Amino acid sequence: MTNILLIIFFVLLFLLFFYLKRNNNSVKKTKINVPNIPFLKEQEFNPDISTNNWDLHKLRLNKFRRSQYKGLTFFVSSENRIYYLSEQGDKVYC
Numbered sequence: 572m573t574n575i576l577l578i579i580f581f582v583l584l585f586l587l588f589f590y591l592k593r594n595n596n597s598v599k600k601t602k603i604n605v606p607n608i609p610f611l612k613e614q615e616f617n618p619d620i621s622t623n624n625w626d627l628h629k630l631r632l633n634k635f636r637r638s639q640y641k642g643l644t645f646f647v648s649s650e651n652r653i654y655y656l657s658e659q660g661d662k663v664y665c
Contacts, residue, residue, distance in 0.1 A: 619644075 611627070614620050618631045621639040628645070631638035636647040645655050645665070654664045 614622055614624075614627060615630065618635040618638045621642050622628055622631075623641055625640070628638050628640040632645060632647055632653065638645055643655050645653055647653055648662075648664075652664050654662045657663050
C-alpha cells in the first residue's frame with residue numbers, strides 16, 4: 572500500500588515538474604519584440620531617416636536643406652526650390 576502511494580506521489584511530482592516547465596517555455600515564446608523606431612528627437616536631427624510626418628519633413632528641409640519623406644530624399648536648391656532626384660538622376664522640382 573505504501574509503495575503505491577509513493578509511486579503515485581512521484582508520478583504527480585513528475586507531472587507537476589513538466590507542467591511548470593512547459594508554462595515557463597510558453598511565456599518565453601510569446602515575448603513581443605518592440606520594433607526599433609527612432610524617437611522624434613533623433614528623427615529631427617537626422618535628415619537621412621525616412622519620416623511620414625510632413626511638419627518634421629519641412630523642419631528638416633529648412634534646417635539641413637535635405638530630408639527623407641516616405642522613402643524619397645528631397646533637397647533644397649540654391650534658389651530655395653525643393654526637388655528630388657529621379658532614377659535617371661534628373662532633378663524633379665516640386
